[in-house]
Structure formats: C-alpha cells, structure tokens
Amino acid sequence: MTPFRIRVPASSANVGPGFDSMGLALNLYLTLDVSASATWKIEQHSSHLPEVTDVDNHYIVTIARDIAGRWNQEFPPCKMTVWSDIPLARGLGSSASAIVAGIELADQACALALTREKKLELATEMEGHPDNVAPALMGGFVISTVTDRAIDWVQLPMPDADVIVYIPEAGLMTEAARKALPDTYQRELAASASARSNVLVASLASGDFHLAGNMMECDLFHEPYRAELIPNYDDIRSEAKKSGAYGTVLSGSGPTMMSFAPTGKGESIVSHFKELLPDYQVALLQIDHDGAVISLQG
Structure with a gap:
C-alpha cells in the first residue's frame, strides 16, 4: 500500500x-x-x-x-x-x-x-x-x-463573502436539537418556509447577498424552535447585523452560529465578537x- x-x-x-x-x-x-x-x-x-x-x-x-x-x-x-x-x-x-x-x-x-x-x-x-x-x-x-x-x-457557486463562526464551549447533541422540532407543519407554514428557501437560492444564484442575508434569517423550519437551546442566539444575530453582516444562521443544528459578511469585513466582526464573547471561539473561515x-x- x-x-x-x-x-x-x-x-x-x-x-x-x-x-x-x-x-x-x-x-x-x-x-x-x-x-x-x-x-x-x-x-x-x-x-x-x-x-x-x-x-x-x-x-x-x-x-x-x-x-x-x-x-x-x-x-x-x-x-x-x-x-x-x-x-x-x-x-x-x-x-x-x-x-x-x-x-x-x-x-x-x-x-x-x-x-x-x-x-x-x-x-x-x-x-x-x-x-x-x-x-x-x-x-x-x-x-x-x-x-x-x-x-x-x-x-451552486457562492458569491464572495467572509464567513464568521461563533463556537461556544458547550456542545449540543443533534438528537436534542431534533427533539425541539415539531412532528408536522401546517400547510401554510410549510409553503411559506419553502418559498423563503427558494428565494434564498435564487438570491445566491444572482449574487444578491443582501437579499440572501435577509432570507437566511427568515427560516420557519427549524431555527425558531431551536433558538431557545442556543446561548446568545438573538444577541449574536442582532450584533452581527449591526457590525455589517449580511445575515447570521445556526450552523447545522447548532450551537455554533455563522455569519456571512462582505469580503474584507470579517476581520473587524471577529475582533468585535472576541471582546463581546470571550468564552467563544470566534473565527474567520473560508469556503x-x-x-x-x-x-x-x-
């Protein structure tokens, strides 16, 4: 061998x-x-x-x-x-x-x-x-x-963007995150959730990351149910937006969160969050x- x-x-x-x-x-x-x-x-x-x-x-x-x-x-x-x-x-x-x-x-x-x-x-x-x-x-x-x-x-090609991850010290098992989800979704909610996913894909394909960022934060399938399991969920989303991120999502089922930001903006967001969340591993990653x-x- x-x-x-x-x-x-x-x-x-x-x-x-x-x-x-x-x-x-x-x-x-x-x-x-x-x-x-x-x-x-x-x-x-x-x-x-x-x-x-x-x-x-x-x-x-x-x-x-x-x-x-x-x-x-x-x-x-x-x-x-x-x-x-x-x-x-x-x-x-x-x-x-x-x-x-x-x-x-x-x-x-x-x-x-x-x-x-x-x-x-x-x-x-x-x-x-x-x-x-x-x-x-x-x-x-x-x-x-x-x-x-x-x-x-x-x-699908991704438009250029910086990727920032916020990794907490404590983990979250996928099984626990799955249990937080409903067994079924009403048709109206499922249709709206699916439409938002479609617009996300279309906006990424067209290179409109501003719209994509908005769609990322409009999920109805899983994030609303998992948010309470994720430390600092609302604060990270809000502060990242104020700092110039397009949008912030859960990475998988969490607890890591991930922001997309204009190219070159990521370093300042990472520096800001390292002071704001000293117990987290905050890092600028690449696709x-x-x-x-x-x-x-x-």
Whole structure:
C-alpha cells in the first residue's frame, strides 16, 4: 500500500431555511495519514477527537471495514495518524467528515474505485441525509435531496463573502436539537418556509447577498424552535447585523452560529465578537471548494 493522506472539510448544514438540503464546506479539516502496517496502530493529535480505546470501536475504522465488507474485502491493518480542526457536537459536520473519511479510507486501501455518486449514496445512508456529507465530499455550496431514484445534488457557486463562526464551549447533541422540532407543519407554514428557501437560492444564484442575508434569517423550519437551546442566539444575530453582516444562521443544528459578511469585513466582526464573547471561539473561515481530497505520500 502506497502511503496516502485523506483530508475532509468541515461542513455547515441548512444555511437558514435550506433545512436538511443545503450545506457548505468550510476550511476546518479532518486529516488522516495512512500507511501499511503488520498490526493496527492509531495515533490521534487533536482535542477534538474522541479518545482511542480500541481499534474495533474506532468510528472511522468501523465505517471503512463496513464498506470493504460490502465489496467482499477484508480491510487490512494500517498505521493511521489522525488530526482534526473540527469540534465535536458543535454543528460543523464532525460526524459527516468521519463518515466521508471512512468511505475514502476503504476506497483507497482496498482499491474499490467507488464513483463520487456511490460515495455520496453510502455516506447519505450512514448519515441519514446528504446536507453535510455532500459538501464534505464535493466542496463548496451544495443543495441536495433524496428522491425515489437517486440522490440529486447541485453545486451552486457562492458569491464572495467572509464567513464568521461563533463556537461556544458547550456542545449540543443533534438528537436534542431534533427533539425541539415539531412532528408536522401546517400547510401554510410549510409553503411559506419553502418559498423563503427558494428565494434564498435564487438570491445566491444572482449574487444578491443582501437579499440572501435577509432570507437566511427568515427560516420557519427549524431555527425558531431551536433558538431557545442556543446561548446568545438573538444577541449574536442582532450584533452581527449591526457590525455589517449580511445575515447570521445556526450552523447545522447548532450551537455554533455563522455569519456571512462582505469580503474584507470579517476581520473587524471577529475582533468585535472576541471582546463581546470571550468564552467563544470566534473565527474567520473560508469556503472550501475541494471537498474530500486524497493525496499519495510515497
């Protein structure tokens, strides 16, 4: 086995009203260096990764073995060194990045030659929906949905903008955020929520980020129900707007929040919020346009 590196970006789902269908790749990364070994050896170098107790319970390895088994192959032992910039349980796609990494690991180590579409199908099956795994695989801003025939997706160019994230110390499990949502929506509300999502996509496609920012903050599907679970939700949205942001949304199900701002404005917003929220990690990020990348190291 030629040594190789897997790099998978973080992702932010929903972007306001694009509930369970929109996602954006960001330049925080899960990185694996992999090489052949007579026995399993796993090293991890990040506080954002769960403690390694047993290779048989390692999430990424479990996924890789599962994928290899579906193609009637036994996954070989490896030396695997793992780094991650992606905080757990913060709404930045940590589980999606691990799923994509596991699929890419099996594909590369076992020479499965999986297509991008097959990888997306497998990742969506494991994650439950494609909103995070699609941008983690493809990069950029991806709109996706599961239909009867396939997983359909479109990679939409994003207008230039600065991306600011506000990451609190405490996490929020996706299950708790899901429980806050209603089981059903009345038709009038669902129609209005869907229309706002449509206008968001149209405004992004036309490059009108001012309108897009307004639509981001008009979600009816999930943010109104999750807001009470998110510390400083209203204050961050209001203060970001005053500071020049186009709009601010929950990143996935939270608790991280994310603002879009005019290019060049992000640094001043970050500086302001670092003083305002000293317990948060406030950072200026970039949109990742590459998605999951495999590079040979030997």
